Amino acid sequence: MPSLHFKGKPFVQNHHLVVPFHELAPVKSKGTSAKPSLHDNLVVEGDNLKALKALLPTYHGKVKCIYIDPPYNTGNEEWRYNDAVNSPMMQEWFGREVDREDLTRHDKWCCMMLPRLKLLRELLTDDGAIFVSIDDNEVHRLRCLMDEVFGEENFVVQIEWQKRYTRSNNTDNFTTVLEHLVAYRRTDAFAPNLAERSAEADARYENADEDERGPWKSIPFLNPLSAAERPNLAYAITQPNTGKKLRPKAHEKAWRASEDVFLRYTAEKRVWWGADGLSETPNIKRFLSEVRQGMTPINFWDYKFAGSTDDAAAEINQIFGEKVFSTPKPSQLLQRVIEVTADKDSIVMDSFAGSGTTAHAVLALNKQDGGNRRFILVECEDYADSITAERVRRVAQGVPGAKDEALRAGLGGTFSYFKLGRPMELHSILAGKSLPDFESLARYVFFTATGEEFDAKKIDRKSGFIGESRHHDVFLFYTEDPAKLRNLALTLDAARALPSVSGKPKLVFAPTKYLDEHFLDRLRIQFCQLPFQIYRALDA
Ligand SMILES: C[S@@+](CC[C@H](N)C(=O)[O-])C[C@H]1O[C@@H](n2cnc3c(N)ncnc32)[C@H](O)[C@@H]1O
Missing domain, CATH: 3.40.50.150 (Vaccinia Virus protein VP39)
Structure with missing residues (x-):
């Protein structure tokens, strides 16, 4: 497939992956929910x-x-390319207004839109x-x-x-x-979604012969192509009221469908020969009850x-x-x-x-x-x-x-x-500064590790449970207090005390562990060290 090339594209291709997760901080006074x-x-x-x-x-x-x-x-909007993409060329663009004089304005726009x-x-x-x-x-x-x-x-x-x-x-x-x-x-x-049928569209269906099947619209039984182009659809039809044989000539429109289909329509009493019954073009009744209930949208x-x-x-x-x-x-x-x-x-x-x-x-x-x-x-x-x-x-x-x-x-x-809020910079856990709050980190590790939806309501701070994924019960051992964080570890006692929420194997995020692989296996625990192994659990 042909693709669009623009300045900066190689730098923004994967930028959405490197953008750090940020906390979302509620501002109660500005919302209207209690x-x-x-x-x-x-x-x-x-x-x-x-x-x-x-x-x-x-x-x-x-x-x-x-x-x-x-x-x-348009060149008149005063927008700026401000994405912190790590490249000298992109930094040069940073913060400058995109106006008509800017020869890279389309490149910048594409770089802004792609991620x-x-x-x-x-x-x-x-x-x-x-x-x-x-x-x-x-x-x-x-x-x-x-x-x-x-x-x-x-x-x-x-x-x-x-x-x-x-x-x-x-x-x-x-x-x-x-x-x-x-x-x-x-x-x-x-x-x-289909639009509701309009009264105007329904009004095109009438019931001139009081057909018990309800209102209908007549569709001429004619083909857009001529008899010369569709000779198989140029068979003879007998006008029932005059006995005249109707067969399209080469330059006239052929019939709409095969003779078998026409015979079926006749048997179903769908053929309409006009109010006086003398029309030389058969028409087929399409009943309102048979048409799609909605109307397709238009462009x-x-x-x-x-x-x-x-x-x-x-x-x-x-x-x-x-x-x-x-x-x-x-x-x-x-x-x-x-x-x-x-x-x-x-x-x-x-x-x-x-x-x-x-x-x-x-x-x-x-x-x-x-x-x-x-x-x-x-x-x-x-x-x-x-x-x-x-x-x-x-x-x-x-x-x-x-x-x-x-x-x-x-x-x-x-x-x-x-x-x-603040970006989730996981090395802050090592430095012990600007530590993310528990819920924000839980949201981040749960989604990053499992790729599944996180629901803060499931959190149990006491046990560290942060949610159930398709394959695991997930736990986070973490606190925003740097002094306590330094001593936080998955120990044998702590591992044994983990509740079995769904019975699935457990995925535990913690800064460190004081128990060996043998016990982890026995307790069906997969351990992920914070902050390095957040992606480790992306498994089947
Ligand atoms: C054309 S206006 C949208 C108008 C809107 N449809 C309405 O009916 O009012 C574009 C808006 O997108 C905002 N915008 C531009 N870049 C943005 C960004 N990177 N993040 C969030 N908003 C942005 C602008 O501030 C502006 O308010």
């Missing part, structure tokens, strides 16, 4: 590369719908999909990157969204009224269906009373993305959250249909609290003066606010 939890609706403040990595232990393979709206790289797309893929469920908003500046490069990360075979659709409906006469070029939504799935287990979303940028600006104005954010998307667009991808209890993620439109859409849909969808937002700028989270607070509580009745009354829902 008890902050990573299993709640989430607003996470921080760079999404680190935040996505920090969310992996809890959300690996759990997110059904990802929507992102990254910088479009993030790789992490996002890890978070998707097997039947999940990711939708990326983008415009003409980077759409072609984005498609190449997505082909590489998700596989060409997992391309789902490129939707054209009509973001505006007026022409701009201030441009010498074409007025652009479309933006794109590029969608890829994790695996072929994804299928888009053009107009502003009536998905909202416009004007609608988005009006929403921000309604919620904040002023234009606090310059590039919001309409919540209607996000509702359409979520409807087509997620179920009523799915997790929906947006790691370039901006004004928090995705959370607004999730809460609006939940209010509409009683669903229990959850959102995870990530935003790196200072306004993660004052705009992103604030929008969620306001729409949840109710926006006085909003046109939409549900929004006026409040969409309901609560969320927890987290900030990126």
Whole structure:
């Protein structure tokens, strides 16, 4: 498969693997849930590369719908390439604004996107999909990157969204009224949700002859190809009311299907010869009761269906009373993305959250249909609290003066606010400085060693139990107190005292052990020394 080459690519190919895990620190005062939890609706403040990595232990393979709206790289956005990739060339890029004069701006954008797309893929469920908003500046490069990360075979659709409906006469070029939504799935287990059939679509089915099978639509029994092209479909059919033999001439359209099929239709009383019964083209009845109950989505979303940028600006104005954010998307667009991808209890993620439109859409849909969808937002700028989270607070509580009745009354829902904490630098365990807290380390070692979801509720500090994986009961001997940590070891007594939670072999992380392999084997314990052997247990 052809692939995209760009400056810096060799340095970022595996960058997502080296990004350190960071703690996620709850900020209770900024959330609205009584008890902050990573299993709640989430607003996470921080760079999404680190935040996505920090969310992996809890959300690996759990997110059904990802929507992102990254910088479009127009040259006017003031974004900076800030990933701490260990290479002099990349350091040179660090912190400089990416503007139109920057000849490497497309390279930088690709370097920024590639590791993030790789992490996002890890978070998707097997039947999940990711939708990326983008415009003409980077759409072609984005498609190449997505082909590489998700596989060409997992391309789902490129939707054209009509973001505006007026022409701009201030441009010498074409007025652009479309933006794109590029969608890829994790695996072929994804299928888009069908839309409810519209009254308009149903109205095309009538029942002119009061057929007891209900309303039907007539489909001409004609082939797009001519009789000359399909001679086997040019057999004679007798018009039952006139007795006339109908046989398509060479230049006329052939019949739609074989004679056997036509005879079956006749036996099933599906052939319709018009209201007067004299038509010279047979028509076949397709009953409404037989058609698919939903309608497949299409790849053009107009502003009536998905909202416009004007609608988005009006929403921000309604919620904040002023234009606090310059590039919001309409919540209607996000509702359409979520409807087509997620179920009523799915997790929906947006790691370039901006004004928090995705959370607004999730809460609006939940209010509409009683669903229990959850959102995870990530935003790196200072306004993660004052705009992103604030929008969620306001729409949840109710926006006085909003046109939409549900929004006026409040969409309901609560969320927890987290900030990126310290990086999990395991050599700090050796140095005894900046030690991670127990839960953060447990989250990290459990996920890294087992590749499975970590649930902090399972922790039993007394025994050191931190969770059950497919193959092990997992224990962590650790304390944030450096003096105690120095003397912490897996001893024979401690090993014997470990509870048998599920009966599986035990995986024990500890700074050291004072018992030999013989006892470990007898007690069915696999020992992993902290901080070196975290990957040791990645086994079958
Ligand atoms: C185009 S805006 C998204 C707008 C959003 N869809 C809405 O409707 O409001 C892109 C957002 O991504 C944020 N962003 C850019 N790089 C980021 C990063 N590395 N981590 C987290 N957020 C980032 C920007 O600060 C900005 O708020």
